[in-house]
Amino acid sequence: MPASTNTTKAIVAYEPQGNRLNLKLEHVNLRDIGADELLIRVVAVGVCHTDLIFGTWPSEMIPYPKVLGHEGSGVVLKAGSNVKTASAGDSVLLSFQSCKSCHSCKNDHPSFCKGFADINYGGESDVYSTDENTIRGSFFGQSSFAERVIAKESSVVNVSHLVTDEEELKLFAPLGCGFQTGAGTIDKVASASEKDTVVVMGLGGVGLVSIMTAKLRNCKTIIGVDRTPERIELAKTLGATHVINTSDKDIDIEKEIRSITDGNGSSVTVDTTGNMDLIRAGMDFTASRGQMIIVGVPPPDALLNVHLITFMQTGKMLRGSIEGDVTPSEMIKWYREGKLPIDKLADDFETALADMASGKVVKPVLIW
Template identity: 45%
Template sequence: MPHNTTTPQSSTEAIVSHPPVDGERQWRLEQIAIGRPAEYEAVVEIVASGICHTDLGCGTAPDGTPGFPVPPYPRVLGHEGAGIVREVGSRVSKVQPGDKVLLSFAFCTQCHNCQFGAPGYCSQFSPINFTGNKEAFATIKESKPIGGSFFGQSSFSRLTKVQEVSMVKVNNLITNDEEFKLFAPLGCGIQTGAGTVTQLAKATADDTIAVIGLGGVGLSAIMAAKLQGCRTIIGIDRVPERIELAKSLGATHGINTAKMAGSLTEEVRKLTKEVGTTITIDATGVVPLIQQGVEFTANQGQVVLLGVAPMDAGLQVQVVPFMVTGKKLLGSMEGGVYPEEYIPQMIRWYQSGRFPVDRLVKFYKVGDYQQAIRDMEDGSTIKPVLLW
């Protein structure tokens, strides 16, 4: 079987992030060069790519910003891709040219967490996923390096080199091309929200769950809570339309933080007969909301952190009072799942009518990426997906 189907260096269209000016992102759709895959890489032709808030943060932060260990500008981001394998490296074994793949994060495969836990907690997660490869692409004329391999994939490029561990083959799971495009964002935000509920927190019908922040991650958690049969599901946000969407996806109650009479803790306790929630998920990274989440969680309940807070943020936890409650404070990376198992599971849930991810997604042509970002930032679109 031939491994190589592209020329030694190909030209491709990509959204390239340049250094921000006065805090404003400088993204441009450009022609750039891409070389041959390394031995454990494949060249994938991207069909659709989701936009995530992590892309926006890493494409706006100045070089050297703490918490953003990305390569120097220019760089190609994107980490929620769906595409077709066009070429494989010499040691790639799980895919071949022509395979349809969904893309997720990368991991080392060798550390304790990769071998015995969840690869989202890989000891090398940050350098592998954020730093990636500083020379993944190049400019056409000067052959100056352009960073890539963001989360093992850099799916904001029509052709991109993808790490073997980041690919999930879905040939036998996809029923049509429209489904394939729809599933592009499964490998990050949606799996993070859903996996946190089903795999990490292991929610059951006996649980009362609150989700703070109803973006793509939070709404995926709401859908997963309904799928698990949780008896009470509380969606918390400040945007009325998102609260209504959460209710249509399975939330039994909604709290609008912009219109509360009392504190969030008081509102949640009213809805739970003063007991509190057994599972509390924060998808905002807003410290005062997280602090109240810790407060309103029931004794022996779990508080799971998904939202990205400022790097120097901290919580106030009085050790002995917290200890005697038996509460757990957890961090969730990628939902604590193994993508090669969990992405097919989400696809099956969708196809059985139990996980309506289509309610979250809106498609845009890649040339309209700026409008897609504006719609995401103003809240009119939950999960924009770019079509190549």
């Protein structure tokens, strides 16, 4: 254990070697908390592809070294003088940061905060330090790849009234980003119903929770798309009525989906991959008046050409979803009711991280 509340262990991301993560587990110092911040003892943190993306981006985009991690759960050690959300001893989930003052924040859509990218992706300098380096923190207002973190109040969700012990806190850690994104995209953003035919492209943590939520919403047809046999089989058990394996290079995904849907296409299409070929295909096979929702992070310079007359005539909607436009509390209730079996998705970080990119593991979780 750290010697004091101002020292801890953290996984520090240094400038990548090519496209490979350059992570080191180090003892670091924390600065003191501010009036609107909390000191959190992290019990677990989910590993999201967003962490992998921001750990390999060029240094001119977001400088190194830095502590990533944005799916944390833990216990409050200390709260700043202005904090009202939680106090010492409370169990909390850590989610994204918002400004609380822009139009979206004031109207209960904080995931579409005007300053979302700046305050979540860039973080802040000098949150951590060693004898050799100052280290950026406050990634998504938390940087929860550390045993102890300084969290912004807007990133903290108090779940003391919903959890029974720290074992549940470990399970619920991914609710702060990936799992809430999948659930909220289907439930709140798409408002999917029993009339909908849903296609989910990419069956990682976000995609599989999207499948679960589509089943919870009684969607009539639920199609899972992935290239990994293990994930495809899991999707079947979680609610997918049909699956498509894209590891077959000869497969025509649009033809397959139109065959399943009597030629109509999907009324709700969710892409969790950020793969531009799949996004373009999704725009094509989404039905007239259907929704194409982009969740996965495309390449920074990605553009999508849309033939506007066709787009107008079909009445399709192209949408983005950030964090599912929700907070995690409702999903805990669904889990309690047996409607959202997220316990089937989490794996231990130390044995699973190496397999995340290959698709063998759905959701690695680091247990501190």
